[in-house]
């Protein structure tokens with residue numbers, strides 16, 4: 001089979017890995033310029049040169065036997081490292097969060113900067129529409145993007161699948177990124193759940209990072225929703241104050257700051273679900289079909305790949 005996958009985040013890539021292992025040909029389409037999805041790393045030009053910030057997921061867990069064996073392989077390749085600061089099962093990509101996805105993606109045919117606007121089907125098979133151009137035909141199609149973005153692509157073909165996506169609500173999240181001139185010795189490397197902060201991380205203290213005092217502060221869902229339409233510069237100011245309060249310290253002026261708003265950062269959880277319509281060969285996967293975490297997204301993609309191959 002030739003299978004088109006919309007979305008090359010961890011779910012889409014896990015699905016692609018399974019399909020390729022079963023001998024199928026896979027093409028992935030992603031609107032981003034490079035690998036990561038919500039495990040992205042932002043590279044920014046600052047007064048200290050190019051600096052990287054893990055502005056999506058700060059870390060991920062590997063608890064299930066299956067995912068643990070994949071993570072162990074990544075570890076052996078130097079793509080991830082344990083990060084006990086966040087818990088016994090916590091891992092981070094090295095030297096950046098998106099490192100394992102970059103490696104995974106390099107083994108596949110991925111079309112970057114390709115926002116899919118529609119999927120259509122005729123007697124020849126599935127067609128992937130990118131602006132006014134259509135690509136295909138493919139024997140099967142997989143939608144591996146957040147629920148709110150998946151629903152319109154699914155609704156033309158399988159209303160139950162689209163309704164499942166429509167019933168999900170993803171929460172927004174602001175991530176603020178800071179570079180400081182000097183180490184702030186009064187702050188611990190990791191702060192969890194204080195005031196509006198879900199996580200505040202000294203990014204530069206994660207394994208394998210470049211030197212430089214870099215921080216990423218993630219606001220919780222409620223705060224992010226309240227401040228959804230704020231100017232990013234103001235969000236940086238507010239979360240810098242929150243970081244100072246959380247650490248009980250006066251914060252210096254950053255050399256560089258920026259904020260990213262994730263409109264669909266994490267969905268509300270549900271029992272894991274498989275979405276595969278074998279009659280028309282359409283499937284969906286992603287964290288929205290389980291829980292809003294990397295490990296669940298991987299499991300969703302992997303389970304779908306196995307179902308299609310089967």
Ligand SMILES: Cc1cc2nc3c(=O)[nH]c(=O)nc-3n(C[C@H](O)[C@H](O)[C@H](O)COP(=O)(O)OP(=O)(O)OC[C@H]3O[C@@H](n4cnc5c(N)ncnc54)[C@H](O)[C@@H]3O)c2cc1C
Pocket residue numbers: 006007008009010011012029030031032036037038039055056057058059060061114115116117144145146149173175218262264265266285286287288291292293294295297
């Ligand atoms: C701020 C933040 C903090 C988080 N913290 C944690 C954490 O601590 N631990 C944890 O385990 N998880 C965390 N998560 C959640 C975790 O990142 C996600 O659960 C996981 O990455 C989801 O993977 P996915 O493949 O389902 O979706 P995504 O990673 O979103 O991948 C979907 C891909 O589809 C692409 N795409 C979307 N629409 C289209 C389109 N129309 N056409 C083409 N391509 C498209 C996107 O560019 C993206 O690359 C966090 C997420 C955020 C945003």
